[in-house]
Amino acid sequence: MATKLTTREAVNAFIDRHDTFLFDCDGVLWYGHTLIPGVDKTLELLRRKGKRILFVTNNSTQSRQAYTKKFEKLGLSASKNEIFGSSYAxxxxxxxxxxxxxxxxxxxxxxxxxxxxxxxxxxxxxxxxxxxxxxxxxxxxxxxxxxxxxxxxxxxxxxxxxxxxxxxxxxxxxxxxxxxxxxxxxxxxxxxxxxxxxxxxxxxxxxxxxxxxxxxLGKPHQTMLDCIVAKYDLDRTRTCMVGDRLNTDIQFGVQGGMSTLLVLTGVTSEQELHDARHNITPEYYADSLATLNMADTADE
Amino acid sequence: MATKLTTREAVNAFIDRHDTFLFDCDGVLWYGHTLIPGVDKTLELLRRKGKRILFVTNNSTQSRQAYTKKFEKLGLSASKNEIFGSSYAxxxxxxxxxxxxxxxxxxxxxxxxxxxxxxxxxxxxxxxxxxxxxxxxxxxxxxxxxxxxxxxxxxxxxxxxxxxxxxxxxxxxxxxxxxxxxxxxxxxxxxxxxxxxxxxxxxxxxxxxxxxxxxxLGKPHQTMLDCIVAKYDLDRTRTCMVGDRLNTDIQFGVQGGMSTLLVLTGVTSEQELHDARHNITPEYYADSLATLNMADTADE
Known part of the structure; x- marks a missing residue:
């Protein structure tokens, strides 16, 4: 049974138990060409708390360096080393x-x-x-x-x-x-x-x-995670995969022995999440990645 | 157990029990750009005996009309109506x-x-x-x-x-x-x-x-045969599929309820035919399609 993040305590505990967050991009950070409100603040918050952030994308047409421009256009900052694309993998x-x-x-x-x-x-x-x-x-x-x-x-x-x-x-x-x-x-x-x-x-x-x-290489295949682990010294139990799709992002995280957070700003709806016919369940879910911004005020 | 055609009696009986012969081309009539010796006489023999002849090919790049030129180049005659290509199918x-x-x-x-x-x-x-x-x-x-x-x-x-x-x-x-x-x-x-x-x-x-x-449409799928049957009034039990490959031509014939003749001038060798590991067995086999020429002299 997935735990919905709705309170400041739950959000604080969720953030504290992780060192690294892997993010799917489309449906989590943006939707097409539109930033999902508040996620810029969420990324800042996690960085301020010393968390490692990696953006994991199957898009192979752009190098990591080129992909940073997509972030810039939407007002997000991302360094080349935070991007893990399938070409780099x-x-x-x-x-x-x-x-x-x-x-x-x-x-x-x-x-x-x-x-x-x-x-x-x-x-x-x-x-x-x-x-x-x-x-x-x-x-x-x-x-x-x-x-x-x-x-x-x-x-x-x-x-x-x-x-x-x-x-x-x-x-x-x-x-x-x-x-x-x-x-x-x-x-x-x-x-x-x-x-x-x-x-x-x-x-x-x-x-x-x-x-x-x-x-x-790409999600949901585990080779992508093997490559991430080969590059960074990740503790999978303290890493959370954040995504908007059960059958790619969340499956990728579950199979990889990571914690998982489903956000409802993309493909999977809350109704689909609770549909008993699928057998992929995230550990956590939230209306949006920006739900994590609740933790912010507690630190200030 | 497949019957090898080696005697005039066997060849005569084989020909007599069929009204129609479906031929794979490469490995049966020719090999690359070389005619298999004697098959020109075999086709003449079957036509003289009033048999219907159809050349069944998966090649889709040429129309039946264009494909007749391949026959001409090798000194074989074939009318457009004797050719059943996958595009026509x-x-x-x-x-x-x-x-x-x-x-x-x-x-x-x-x-x-x-x-x-x-x-x-x-x-x-x-x-x-x-x-x-x-x-x-x-x-x-x-x-x-x-x-x-x-x-x-x-x-x-x-x-x-x-x-x-x-x-x-x-x-x-x-x-x-x-x-x-x-x-x-x-x-x-x-x-x-x-x-x-x-x-x-x-x-x-x-x-x-x-x-x-x-x-x-193409072999070994049965849609090809459904199309041949839709076009011609074939009695499958009096039709023989002739080919050089067990897993395409012979499978096509067996599944289609036709009699089958494997010729050893192409892909499948006599050793492979007798290998117990495969489970496709033709009803007849012969060293070459030209083996049928034995029947010729009996008629003259």
Missing amino acids: AAVYLRKVVDFPVDKQVYVIGQAGICDELDAASIRHNNPADDSSTIDWEGVEAITPDPNIGAVLVGFDMEINYRKLAKAYVYLTSNPGCLFLATNDDASFPHHGRTFPGTGSMVAAIKGCTGREPRV | AAVYLRKVVDFPVDKQVYVIGQAGICDELDAASIRHNNPADDSSTIDWEGVEAITPDPNIGAVLVGFDMEINYRKLAKAYVYLTSNPGCLFLATNDDASFPHHGRTFPGTGSMVAAIKGCTGREPRV
């Missing part, structure tokens, strides 16, 4: 979890965020500019196994095409030991109140031809 | 099986073969030329549900891109009753002794974002 996974050989390259299907994060981690990658051009039979025949490619990493790529599919296929089926990584496998993503095909669509295309299952 | 399915509304259009991800067969069946389709150009966010936002689209049909498309994925996604998730059809779901296809991503890769991309399962 891929870099951490390759560098710290599997010790990717320095003489190997990653074949990237994805956008700038992935390349920027691999560059920052000094991981060699291969994504020739002309991969975004269309292909004919001669071009298909010219694709050969490249022994330098040690991994294929698939993220969101609006320039996905058959040339890229065929290259990924050849590397994954011909190169011994070639890793298959995906930044996330979200079927769709929201954009201006609608949804469109997400990274999961591109990942499915590669699964569909190779028959291989990727290592998926 | 899609047209038959829409026209004869589901009675696709005349005022609706099919959104096509695919190449000329599909459009040609839909045109020949007077089925309206929608595949604007600029769909093959790349897309930006403005282009994504411009994609709206189109009430005229009653089906999305996915075949092999070397110009697959995000614009096409997003359109298919919007139609399949927003248009009430929109059908989802695939010409086939072959993971890969052979080309010059290698393999490359097949239609299954493109179909998987659409499945991956929409969560919908397509109606697959």
